Amino acid sequence: MSGRSKSIAIVGTGQTVHARRRTDVSQAGLAREAVVEALDDAGLTMDDIDSVIVASGPAMFGAVNQPEKWLVDALGARYKPVVRVTSGGGTGLAGALAGMNQIKGGSAKRVLVVAYDKLSEGQLQASISTLYDPFWGREFAVGIMGFSAAYWHARIKRLGHTEEAAAMVGVKNRKHALANPKAHVKKEITVEDVMASRPLCWPIKVLDVPPISDGACAVILAADEDALSITESPAWIHGMAYYCEADNAADRQMIQSEPLQIAAAKVYQDAGITNPFRQFDVAELQEPYTCFELSYYEGLGLCPEGGAAELVASGETAMGGSLPVNPSGGCMGANPIGATALIRLAEAAMQVTGKAGGHQVPGASRALVQAGGGWANLRGVAVVGSEKR
Amino acid sequence: MMNTTTRRVAVVNSAQTVLSPAWPDRQHIDLISEAVAGALKGTGLRIEDVDFVIDSGSDFLDGRSISNCGFLGAMGAHHKEESRVEEDGLWSLSYAHDKIAGGSAKVGLVIAYSKPSESDVRNFWTGLLEPFLQRPVGLDQFSAAGLYAQRYLATAGLKADDLHAVSNRAWERAVANPYVDVAEVPGDAAFWNDPVSTPLRASDLARPADGAVAVLLASADVADQVSATPVWLTGLGSAIDQHFLAAREPDALPACAAATRSALRMAGLDDVRSFDLAEVSATSTVGELMVLEALGFAEAHRGLDAYVGATTINESGGALPADVIMATGLVRLHEAASRLAGRTGYETPGATSALVHGTGGFAMQNHCVVTMEVAS
Amino acid sequence: MTVIHQPETAEANVETMDWMAAQIKMPYTLTPGQATGIFLAELAGRRLIGSRHGDELIVPAQDFSGTTGEPATGFVEVAPVGTVQAFTTGATGTIGIILIDGSTVPFVHQLLGVEPEMLELGARVEAVWADEPTGGMLDLAGFAPLGSAATFEPKDDPADLAAAFEKVDYTMTLDYRHAYGPYYGTLFDGVKDGRRIRGVKCSACRRTLLPPRALCDICLAPTAEWVDVEAVGTVQASSVVHIEFIGQRLTPPYVYAEIVLDGTSTRLIHMVGDVDPDVAQTAAAPGARVRAVWSDRHTGSLADIDHFELLPGDET
Incomplete structure (x- = not known):
């Protein structure tokens, strides 16, 4: 290799105010709102942008095939490179990569x-059921739930990820969402509320499930001196990786997510992380159901295997704890699936640049990001920090 | 925008399945597996040596959401970095190039496939249209091609029959191409004369095909070890046009021209006529002419001249006899790389440089251009 | 729309077993945005509305110019009269590119009542309105040769603009004929005719893969050796389904299960039935032993297994 690899930074972020239903904008108009805010944040215009990557959930969510072809007009991106990367719930992080x-x-x-x-x-669970192989299980699918x-x-059986522990995740993240102006679910709940809520696919109950949201997020990336010419406080990306595992791989048990562990190991090496629980000031983890946050604590090495329930119960992952997880409220505050992963990244960038407002973790300088999608077989990890590495 | 810190990237091998109007007895994974195995074969590289996989396919065509999820094993992607680019495979190749050029990886596998025979392909095309104003009025891939053709022919002073030269040439070459499933140039009069969407006939419209293609890319240090004739990627560019068909240029493809400028700038070239070979994509005969003009192989409305120029155009037959939709551009690259490397069956003495073009979106809204060379 | 629509999966093509029909059909309510929403809403009143974006006047009105990305700065009523810039005739009729008088960006619509042989570029046309508006683009049925309609200069800021449509109903129907291919074909032939379940053994790691396939997902080594698998196995993961949706095969509650059949290394997705709802959480938990209960259907699909039943005995 000749020369040093470039350091990439996030120099602008934007999000819509997420909502259960936006009847005032089209899909394209929704995406534009986030882009306008990100460009404003960076002090740039579309003329300054060389390339656009659109990330969204499966096309069947919105009945538009390759929707980036339509978005071009709303983004003012004619004659630029525009391509779409799609990877289910993790697609925003896959796009950033x-x-x-x-x-x-x-x-x-x-x-x-x-x-x-x-x-x-659209019809979310029906759309998601089309993930299944038409020959192998689709007729028994209940979305991905x-x-x-x-x-x-x-x-639960192997690692003690109890219903109560998952409920604590839901309680914590919904409480965090109260301070996030972009979140649209703002209701405090208790562990008892979650436990008493209606089972959908037990052990998942209504209050283990995030809202269904309309929303968009945009991030602008630049490198080295160029990043510093755009903003005094770029959020430097210390590492990012996105790994997969074959859906039908032999012995796939999913007690721990292997692609998550592989991605974390790669990113931690690039970012110089040896003790993640101590070295991160804040984390934004994509929890499409409450139970996943517990699993990610372990997969990301924030606690030992089987230690997630104890970690969430300790309060250390709540605001005020030593490693607040999802100060934004995570997916429980808003879950526009295709945008969710990029929101995690944008929130992490906001935290390390001190722009997170009412849900700022004081003094945060290094943040962990996780996202994923598909059959729990696509998993991404990123680290962002205030210091260039 | 070529940066001095980026690394050179080469195609070290590539392979495709036979492209057929239908592979009724094989599944997507069977086609993908064959292409992947072919791309690794003879390189000395094993799947363990591949750092990452980038793939192109379509949920709408595959009839499943996040369709890459179910095909990861066949793609050899297990426990690797993988990404789905929902666009022609030439965009996946561009991503893979960037990943290696930037130093993040050394060996990447690029895969593209489609199996349009499993679906009503019109749904794929009309699904690309925003659903409020264009999708309800009957616009589809055929009528879009017809609208371009009417305006193009009028301005160029051509008749619909003049387009027979384009399709006849394409089908003759496809017949000679062992990887296109066609025994002879279609002989029935209806194919050549009956309008499908005036002024175009079936002979003017790309025939959907099932198939898969895989391309193995590597950084220079690896490529020089495993390949006697690495095919170097020298320029890449892409550009998209606006969405609404009627708002675009009536008989030209400025996004294709913009993509070409980007690729040539990176390659440090200013005239495409210096390329020995070109492999281009199109969804109709008139589309192919407009592509050749936008690329710079002919003046505006003189696309027919391109076939008698210095550059050999679409020796494979091009996209008209076999449009693998999400894979057509990457098939073009495989065809050109095979010729530059002089692989068995593709011997092309004297050819050292090639330009490859891919397209995506409704009525060729998006364009990607890649230039390649081998040491002469 | 509150019910959850399950995608419909048609029965297999039992006769030939070379493809399986599947349909994905889902309802949507799509939001057109302000400008296009106003344009569509105004069609019922037989007015055409355009949008201004700098020097551009786009008809139908749009929120953003595709050329510049500029948002709409105002709305304009335009005459229902224009000029044909291009047209094409196919199996579904003639469609054209029409530039409305005074607008700068044309659009595509149907040309009605025209004889394509007589039609010329530059022909003048007028709007044809649907008899009964249904709330979409086809409330403007298309354009026909100019008759009595009068043209006029675009009128800025038209009075009493209708409120933008917030939703347009849409149903997407996608039909597929999925190939069985050599591996699913052999598997499901066996399922249909002999109630046999067969996997393949990886030539490298020797693990048995079900569903069968040409290459092992991990080793990428060829498989090829077929192995009969008994329809008995262990629940790897399970959940108790309470939610109801259209197309559901069993009445909730029942158990969604991912089952590893004995001797195999991969998951079979199915349901555990005949479970007392009160004890489903523990009875069909991961580790439970289950056996297939065959139905009397012979469709050559996993649905030939009606459900799995719990086997008495120890968990593994």
């Missing part, structure tokens, strides 16, 4: 990544 590679590989200097979903427009609940059940 593609953007980083465009800059590192020399094909662009400044990349706009925009992620969105307008879930109010039956599957997710099933493996939580296995982790």
Whole structure:
């Protein structure tokens, strides 16, 4: 290799105010709102952008095939490179990784990544059921909920990820969401409320489930001196990786997510992380159901295997604890699936640059980001910090 | 925008399945597996040596959401970095190039496939349209091609029959291409004469095909070890047009021209006529002419001239006899790389440089151009 | 719309077993945005509305210019009269590119009552309105040769603009004929005719994969050796389904289960039935032993197994 690899930073972020249903904007208009805010945040215009990456959930969520082709007009991106990366719930992070590679590989200097979903427009569980192989299980699919609940059940038995522990995740994240102006679910609940809520696919109950949201997020990436010319306080990306595992791989048990562990090991090495629980000031983890946050504590090495229930009960992952997880409220505050992963990244950038407002973790300088999608078989991890590495 | 710290990237091998109007007895994973195995074969590289996989496919065509999820094993992606680019495989290749050029990885596998025979392909095309104003009025892939053709022919002073030269040439070459499932140039009069969407006939419209293609990319240090003739990627560019068909240029493809400028700038070239080979994509005969003009192989409305120029165009037959939708551009790259490397069956003495073009979106809204060379 | 629509999966093509029909059909309520929402809403009143974006006047009105990305700065009523810039005739009729008088950006619509052979570029046309508005683009049925309609200069800031449509109903129907291929074909032929379940053994790691496939997902080594698998196994993961949705095969509550059949290394997705709802959480928990209960259907699919039943005995 000749020369040093570039350091990539987030120089602008934007989010819509997420909502259960936005009837005033189209899918394209929704994405544009986030882009306008990100450009304003960076002090740039579309003329300054070399390349656009659109990330959104499966096209069947919104009945538009390759929706980036439609978004072009709303983004004012005619004659620019525009491509869509899609990877289920983790798609926003997969999109950001593609953007980083465009800059590192020399094909662009400044990349706009925009992620969105307008879930109010379709039938979510039915859409998600189309993930299943039409020959192998689709007729028994309950969206991804039956599957997710099933493996939580296995982790309850093997790792002690109890219903109460997951309920604590829901209580914590919903409380955090109260301070996030972009979140749309703002209701404090108790562990008892979660436990008493209606089972959908037990052990998943109504209050273990995030809202269905319309929302978009945009992030602008740049490198090195260029990043510093745009903003005094870039959020430097210390590492990012996105790994997968084959759906039908032999011996796939999903007690721990292997692609998550592989991605974390790679990113921690790049970012110089040896003791994640002590070294991170804040984390934004994508928890499509409460149970997943517990699983990620372990997969990301924030606690030993089987220690997640104890960790959430300790309060250390709540605001005021030593490693607040999801100060934004996470998916429990808003869950526009295609945007969710990029929101995690944007929130992490806001935290390390002191821009998180009412849900700022004081003095945060290094943040952990996790996202994923598919059959729990696509998993991404990122680390962002206030210091260039 | 070529940066001095980026690394050179080469195609070290590539492979495709036969492209057929239908592979009724094989599944997506069977086609993908064959292409992946072919791309690794003979390189000395094993799947363990591959750092990452980038793939192109379509949920709408595959009839499943996040369709890459179910095909990861067949793609050899297990426990690797993987990404789905929902666009022609040439965009996946561009991503893979960037990942290696930027130093994040050394060996990448790029895969693209489609199996349009499993679906009503019109749904794929009309699904690309925003659903409020264009999708309800009957616009589809055929009528879009017809609207372009009417305006193009009028301005160029051509008749619909003049387009027979384009399709006949394409089908003759496809017949000679062992990887396109066609025994002879179609002979029935209806194919050549009956309008499908005036002024175009079936002979003017790309025939959907099932198939898969895989391309193995590597950084220079690896490529020089495993390949006697690495095919270097020298320029890459892409650009998209606006969405509404009627708002675009009536008989030209400025986004294709913009993509070409980007690729040539990176390659440090200013005239495409210096390329020995070109492999281009199109969804119709008129589309192919407009592509050749936008690329710079002919003046505006003189696309027919491109076939008698210095650059050999679409020796494979191009996209018209076999449009693998999400894979057509990457098939073009495989065809060109095979010729530059002089692989068995593709021997092309004297050819050292090639330009490859791919397209995506409704009525060719998006364009990608890649330039390549081998040591002469 | 509050019910959850399950995608419909049609029965297999039992006769030939070379493809399986599947349909994905889902309802949507799509939001067009302000400008297009106003345009669509105004069609019922037989007015055409455009949008201004700097020097551009776009008809139908749009929120953003595709050329510049500029948002709409105002709305304009335009005449229902324009000029044909291009047209094409196919199996579904003639469609054209029409530029409304005074607008700068044309659009595509149907040309009605025209004889394509007689039609010329530059032909003048007028709007044809649907008899009964249904709330979409086809409330403007298309354009026909100019008759009595009068043209006029675009009128800025038209009075009494209708409120933008917030939702347009849409149903997406996608039909597929999925190939069984050599591996699913052999598996499901066996399921249909002999109630046999067969996997394949990886030539490298020797694990048995079900569903069968050409290559092992991990080793990428060829499989090829077929192995009969008994329809008895262990629940790897399970959940108790309470929610109801259209297309559901069992009445909730029942158990969604991912089952590893004995001797195999991969998951079979199915349901555990005949479970007392009160004890489902523990009875069919991960580790429970289960056995397939065959139905009397012979469709050559996993649905030929009606459900799995619990086997008495110890958990594994």
